[in-house]
Amino acid sequence: MKHQILIEDTGEHYACDERESVLDGMARLGRRGIPVGCRGGGCGVCKVLITDGRYAASVMSRAHVSAEELAEGVVLACRVMPHSDLCVQVLGKMKKTVCKARGDAGCGALQP
Numbered sequence: 001m002k003h004q005i006l007i008e009d010t011g012e013h014y015a016c017d018e019r020e021s022v023l024d025g026m027a028r029l030g031r032r033g034i035p036v037g038c039r040g041g042g043c044g045v046c047k048v049l050i051t052d053g054r055y056a057a058s059v060m061s062r063a064h065v066s067a068e069e070l071a072e073g074v075v076l077a078c079r080v081m082p083h084s085d086l087c088v089q090v091l092g093k094m095k096k097t098v099c100k101a102r103g104d105a106g107c108g109a110l111q112p
Contacts (some may be wrong), residue, residue, distance in 0.1 A: 002015045002018075003017075003053075004016075005086045006086070006088070007089075008087055009095065010098060018087075021077060022082060023076075023079045035097050038078075040078065041059060042061050045076040047074065047075075047091040048076075048080075048094065049072065050080070050087070052062065053081040053086035054078070054082075054084040057070070058081075061074045
């Protein structure tokens with residue numbers, strides 16, 4: 001089943017299947033500036049905050065996402081599969097590159 005993912009920082013929407021990661025769906029947007037990193041939960045470049053929706057998360061490095069962050073919805077997009085429509089905010093290195101690539105003034109200040 002496909003779900004709609006909203007990147008709140010840019011207003012972009014894309015479809016993502018329950019069997020694929022949020023990052024894989026995001027990469028299909030086909031634009032520069034979306035860091036894909038290791039795709040295995042170890043490098044931390046695809047950190048996002050899920051602000052709305054249900055998802056399943058696979059194991060990810062505690063060096064990049066603490067237990068407290070995980071409880072607040074901070075995850076690595078490469079390790080998350082949607083189980084409903086999701087709203088996400090990009091964080092850290094991903095925020096810097098996604099917002100820079102779009103030239104969006106609405107992306108606001110960089111977050112950790």
